[in-house]
Amino acid sequence: MLSVTPDTAIAVPASVIAAGFSPVADESRAINGTVGDITVADPRMTARNVNVYYGDKLAINNVSLDIGKNEVVAMIGPSGCGKSTFLRCLNRMNDTIDICRVEGEIRLDEQDIYDSSLDVVPLRAQVGMVFQKPNPFPKSIYDNVAYGPRIHGLTSSKSELDDIVEESLLKAGLWDEVKDRLDETGTGLSGGQQQRLCIARTIAVAPEVILMDEPCSALDPIATARVEELIDELREQYTIAIVTHSMQQAARVSQRTAYFHLGELVEVGKTDDIFTNPRHRLTEDYITGRFG
Amino acid sequence: MSKQEQIRTMDRVNATLKQRYGRERRFRRFGFFAVLLGLTFVGLMFLSIISKGYSAFQQTRILMDIEFTESIIDPAGEREYAVLSSANYAGLIKQSLRALYPEVKGRKEKRELYAIVSNGAPLVLREKVLADPALIGTRTQLWLPADDDIDMLIKGHIDRTVPESERRIKDNVVAWIEKLEADQKIEKFFNLTFLTGGDSREPELAGIGGAVMGSLYTLIITLLLSFPMGVAAAVYLEEFAPRNRWTDLVEVNINNLAAVPSIVFGLLGLAVFINFFGLPRSAPLVGGMVLTLMTLPTIIIASRAALKAVPPSIREAALGVGASKMQAVFHHVLPLSMPGMLTGTIIGMAQALGETAPLLMIGMVAFIVDIPGGAMDPATVLPVQIFLWADSPERAFMEKTSAAIMVLLGFLIVMNVLAVILRKRFERRW
Ligand SMILES: Nc1ncnc2c1ncn2[C@@H]1O[C@H](COP(=O)(O)OP(=O)(O)OP(=O)(O)O)[C@@H](O)[C@H]1O
Ligand SMILES: [Mg+2]
Numbered sequence: 001m002l003s004v005t006p007d008t009a010i011a012v013p014a015s016v017i018a019a020g021f022s023p024v025a026d027e028s029r030a031i032n033g034t035v036g037d038i039t040v041a042d043p044r045m046t047a048r049n050v051n052v053y054y055g056d057k058l059a060i061n062n063v064s065l066d067i068g069k070n071e072v073v074a075m076i077g078p079s080g081c082g083k084s085t086f087l088r089c090l091n092r093m094n095d096t097i098d099i100c101r102v103e104g105e106i107r108l109d110e111q112d113i114y115d116s117s118l119d120v121v122p123l124r125a126q127v128g129m130v131f132q133k134p135n136p137f138p139k140s141i142y143d144n145v146a147y148g149p150r151i152h153g154l155t156s157s158k159s160e161l162d163d164i165v166e167e168s169l170l171k172a173g174l175w176d177e178v179k180d181r182l183d184e185t186g187t188g189l190s191g192g193q194q195q196r197l198c199i200a201r202t203i204a205v206a207p208e209v210i211l212m213d214e215p216c217s218a219l220d221p222i223a224t225a226r227v228e229e230l231i232d233e234l235r236e237q238y239t240i241a242i243v244t245h246s247m248q249q250a251a252r253v254s255q256r257t258a259y260f261h262l263g264e265l266v267e268v269g270k271t272d273d274i275f276t277n278p279r280h281r282l283t284e285d286y287i288t289g290r291f292g
Numbered sequence: 293m294s295k296q297e298q299i300r301t302m303d304r305v306n307a308t309l310k311q312r313y314g315r316e317r318r319f320r321r322f323g324f325f326a327v328l329l330g331l332t333f334v335g336l337m338f339l340s341i342i343s344k345g346y347s348a349f350q351q352t353r354i355l356m357d358i359e360f361t362e363s364i365i366d367p368a369g370e371r372e373y374a375v376l377s378s379a380n381y382a383g384l385i386k387q388s389l390r391a392l393y394p395e396v397k398g399r400k401e402k403r404e405l406y407a408i409v410s411n412g413a414p415l416v417l418r419e420k421v422l423a424d425p426a427l428i429g430t431r432t433q434l435w436l437p438a439d440d441d442i443d444m445l446i447k448g449h450i451d452r453t454v455p456e457s458e459r460r461i462k463d464n465v466v467a468w469i470e471k472l473e474a475d476q477k478i479e480k481f482f483n484l485t486f487l488t489g490g491d492s493r494e495p496e497l498a499g500i501g502g503a504v505m506g507s508l509y510t511l512i513i514t515l516l517l518s519f520p521m522g523v524a525a526a527v528y529l530e531e532f533a534p535r536n537r538w539t540d541l542v543e544v545n546i547n548n549l550a551a552v553p554s555i556v557f558g559l560l561g562l563a564v565f566i567n568f569f570g571l572p573r574s575a576p577l578v579g580g581m582v583l584t585l586m587t588l589p590t591i592i593i594a595s596r597a598a599l600k601a602v603p604p605s606i607r608e609a610a611l612g613v614g615a616s617k618m619q620a621v622f623h624h625v626l627p628l629s630m631p632g633m634l635t636g637t638i639i640g641m642a643q644a645l646g647e648t649a650p651l652l653m654i655g656m657v658a659f660i661v662d663i664p665g666g667a668m669d670p671a672t673v674l675p676v677q678i679f680l681w682a683d684s685p686e687r688a689f690m691e692k693t694s695a696a697i698m699v700l701l702g703f704l705i706v707m708n709v710l711a712v713i714l715r716k717r718f719e720r721r722w
Contacts, residue, residue, distance in 0.1 A: 096608060098535055125614030135605035137624055147623075148613035198609070205613050 033062070035280045036269035040068035040256075044209060044239040045090060045127075050104035052085050052094065059085045062104075063265040065258060067209070072231060072240045074250035074271065077260035078286065083243040084132055086260070087211050090241065091127035092120050108209070125152055128207030130215045132243075134194035136186035136201070141178050144186040144197055145169060148205035164204055171233070172200035173226030191218040199227065203234070210234065212242040216249060228253050247287055251275050259283045341701070345694025351483035351496060352443040353435040354409060354472060356388045360421065360428045371425050379421070381414035382406075385436070393468060404465055410437040412497040435481065440495040440688035442469060446478060449687060460687075486695065490661045491677065495688030498681070500696050502663040506576055506656070506671030507645060507703075513580020513667055514587060514644050519637050521584075522591030526633070529592075530599040531621050550589035557585045558650030566654060573655035574670035582650045587640035594636020598629035631718035638711040642704050648675040674700045 043066040052060035060082045067073050067090075075083045085094070092113060094100040106113050113123055125148075136144050145165045148154075155161040165182070169175040174196040178189070186197050195218050202210060212231075216224040231240055231253045244250050250257050251271060258268040259282070267280040278284040362369065364387070365379040386406050390396070396405050413436040420434075421427055441460055444450045446469070456463050472478040489499025533539045561582035565571045571578050602625045610620035651657065656672050657680065664671035672680070674696060681693040 091612070093608060093612065096604065096611060120611075121614050121616050123614075124612060128614075129612040131605065131608060131612065133605060135603075135609040137606065137609060138628065147610070147615075151613070151615050151619055151623075201609075201613060 034064065034265045035267040035283075036274075038065050038265070038268050040066045040071065042069045043067065044069045044071075044109065045241075046105075046107045047086075047089070048105045048107075050086070050089060050102065050106060052082070052089060052103070053101045054097070055099045059263050060089070061263045063260075063263075065265060065268060067239055067241055068256075069239055070235055070237070071256060072235050072242060072254040074254035074257045075241065075243045075260060076245070076247065076250050076257060076286070077266075079245075081260040082263045083260050084213050087213055087241060087243055088129075090209070090211055091124050091129055093124075093129060095120065125205055126207055127209040127211060128202040128205055129211040130195075130199050130202050130213060132213040132217070134191060134198050134218060136189070136194050136197050138185060138187045140183045141169075141186050141189070141197060142182040145200050145204045148201060152205060154205070165200075168200040168204040169197075171203055171230050172196040173223060173230065174200055192220060192223050195219060196223060196227070199230070203230075207238070209239045209241070212240065214243050214245060217245065224249070247275070259286060261286075338701075341694050341697050345691055345696075345698045347447045347449075348486055348691040348695030349483050350447070350480040351485065352438040352446040353479060353481050354438050354442075355477040355479070356385065356409070356434055356436050357391065357431065358384055358388050358417065358434050358436075359431045360384065360417075361387065362429050365421065365428055371428075373422075376422055376425065377418065379418070381417040381421075384417055385409055385413055393471075401464065404462065405468065408439055408442050408465065408468065410439050410496045411494050412437055412492075435479070437485075437496050438478065440686060442478075443496055444687050445469060446480065447691075449691075486692070490663045491659060491672070491680070492661060495684075495686050495692060498689070498692060500674065500677060500699055502660060503672050503674045503677035503696070504699070505664050506579075506660075507673040509576035509664060509667045509671065510579040510583060510651075510656075510673055511641055511645060513577055514583040515637070515641060517580065517584040518587045518591055518640065522588050522637070522640075523595050523633055525588075526592045526595030526599060527621060527626065530596050531625065532617070546589050546592055549585075550593060553649075554586050554647055555649040555653065557582050558653030560585065561650060562653045572668060572670070574658050574660070574672075575668050576656075576664065576671050576673075577667040578654050579651050579656050579671075579673065580667070582654060583644040583647060586647065586650065587637075587644050590640035590643065591633070591637050594639070595629070595633040598632025598636065599625060601632060602628045631714050635711045635715050638707050638714070642707040642711075645673075645703060645707070646675055646700065648673075648679055651676055652679075674703075 045067040047066075048064045050060055050063045051058060063086060065073075065086075075087065077083055088094045089102055089106060090113075094102055102114060108123070108127065111118070137147065139147075142165055145168050146161050149161060149164050155164060166175060166179075169178065174193060177193060178184075178197075186194065189197060195215060199212075199215060216227055219227065228249065231242065234240060242250075242253065254271045256268065257271045257274040259266050259274065259278075259280070261282050267274065267278065267283045269279075274283065275287060278287060361384065364383045365381070366372075366375055368375065386402075389405050389409065390402075393405060396402055416434070416436060438446070441450070442465075445452070445461055445466070450459060450461055452459075452466055461469075469478065485497060486499045488501040489497060490502035492498040529539060529542065533542075561578060565578045565581055566573055571581075606624050606628065607620050610624050611617070615623065651673060655670075657676050658670060658672065659680070660670050660672050662669070678693055678696045678700065681689045681696060
């Protein structure tokens with residue numbers, strides 16, 4: 001089974017070989033064992049040789065990836081492969097986990113975000129995040145959305161704040177459901193509504209990069225469609241990285257797709273190419289549903 | 293799975309089913325009896341305390357004809373405060389008693405007669421006269437407190453049927469009291485003195501007012517010191533402090549402190565606060581400081597548990613929109629953990645309210661008649677008062693002891709109920 005074609009130009013991740021898979025031969029450029037081009041012409045965020053450890057356990061192994069301006073990058077891969085971990089590195093959310101250690105280099109517009117002099121508060125205002133599990137504050141719906149603008153002092157009057165709240169809820173597709181009960185508590189909403197509330201809360205701060213960790217996993221098809229529309233809209237101004245378990249969703253919303261496997265970035269490329277013509281055996285197996 | 297195998301599984305399940313349910317039944321019965329036993333003992337305790345103590349809320353008084361004779365109170369007729377306040381009011385009472393029982397002659401018998409009225413009765417007259425000197429020269433009927441032995445007799449704690457030699461009250465005294473009873477001149481009244489008065493050597497004059505105020509001042513000091521310090525320490529340790537060997541050491545020591553016998557804190561208070569810093573003995577200030585040492589670990593541990601119970605996703609949500617750590621803690625985590633912290637604090641306060649041993653060490657065990665007016669005045673506290681009364685030989689102090697325990701338990705129950713209500717009220721689902 002262990003048969004690496006000798007004339008291949010691709011360096012194969014050790015674990016992949018160990019797992020007994022062989023890459024699909026390809027002449028294109030590969031960095032760090034990733035098949036496909038990890039770079040883009042106009043990058044907003046660049047990650048280079050990122051390793052993430054939880055204690056002694058290596059969760060992300062030598063991942064490099066660019067996220068371009070006005071681009072949606074989808075991250076797919078089997079459960080536990082490190083998608084959330086990688087995403088959380090991009091706004092230093094992993095700082096909150098004591099045992100988590102990040103190595104390598106991640107830049108936002110040339111600024112090294114792991115530089116010791118960097119302030120995470122403006123970073124996180126710039127790079128917003130929607131978490132995998134809906135986590136509204138146990139406060140009113142209004143206060144949930146208004147929290148970010150309030151702490152950053154984005155508005156000078158109540159009516160301005162009202163506008164931001166309404167606009168954010170509208171964009172998240174929640175406005176019609178909650179416009180009459182903005183002062184009810186956010187935790188009283190259904191799971192899907194909570195997730196849309198969290199999306200509204202994130203976009204209320206108008207971050208330039210938005211990280212979304214399975215934003216639609218708790219949503220029905222209608223709400224999912226609404227969020228996908230929102231992603232399309234946001235792309236005109238913002239940069240988006242989205243983790244999803246839905247291949248269809250990745251295909252619908254993203255321009256580039258990255259496939260993670262056991263902590264490694266196996267393949268990345270134009271979404272159309274990945275889904276129609278995967279070059280790595282693991283990618284192919286995953287998207288054709290053979291495992292994952 | 294084949295049909296045959298399925299049947300065999302069902303057989304096995306059925307075979308053990310009876311045994312399993314039996315085990316459950318036994319466990320339930322055991323738990324039920326354990327609870328029942330506990331409740332029985334609590335019930336017995338309450339029953340015994342209440343049955344012994346309820347009578348202390350009543351006080352026997354005697355209706356007396358008092359003549360405010362000017363020649364006894366103020367022979368000079370100048371109504372000077374000094375004269376009025378030191379006048380011989382006991383003489384008025386003696387005069388009234390002699391008029392009531394003209395047949396009493398001998399010196400010894402007269403002394404016995406005068407003793408049926410409380411030593412505190414002249415003070416009642418004194419206050420009346422000081423408030424209204426115009427009373428002098430008039431005659432009024434007044435209900436004056438009886439002596440504690442008479443009180444016990446009226447309440448039935450002294451048996452009139454046993455032979456005279458085995459009784460604290462002689463036959464002639466009983467006869468006088470029976471005459472008063474026949475004339476309806478002796479009654480039981482609600483005992484306000486017990487709730488408002490300070491301590492006294494005379495049981496009929498002793499009250500828990502001083503001890504309650506002492507407890508109140510002590511608890512206020514304890515709360516003011518331990519709540520902010522405890523919460524601040526918990527927030528720092530839980531949210532900000534780095535996890536390393538030092539914080540581990542601090543954590544272990546806080547848990548150790550919670551287990552230190554409280555008397556040790558008393559000794560520490562004596563050595564540091566009184567001997568070193570020269571703070572006054574017997575003062576609620578020092579008591580509160582000592583109890584702070586004792587309750588701090590409780591509050592810190594409860595507060596840390598409350599902070600830990602706030603799901604990390606809330607912190608992440610706040611940090612994710614760009615809140616600083618401080619903002620995440622103060623806007624979200626702290627409000628959510630406040631009910632838990634308050635519950636811990638109230639329970640710590642309840643412990644402090646019932647604490648006796650450390651306060652003995654710092655002199656809050658002194659006999660103090662005056663009701664403290666502040667945290668620097670000498671005072672005692674409720675549990676110490678109970679300890680003092682339980683130690684007194686008079687029969688009448690026995691019911692006072694039980695009644696004081698009732699009051700203390702009342703406060704404790706109120707505090708614990710408050711803690712439960714807080715917990716229920718602010719219980720959150722995520
Ligand atoms: N807080 C943590 N502490 C220790 N290990 C963790 C922690 N979070 C994640 N891991 C480990 O890191 C690896 C990657 O986890 P991650 O959450 O990034 O996976 P994922 O790709 O997002 O999976 P899913 O699709 O199920 O969300 C897993 O093996 C997981 O066990
Ligand atoms: Mg995940």
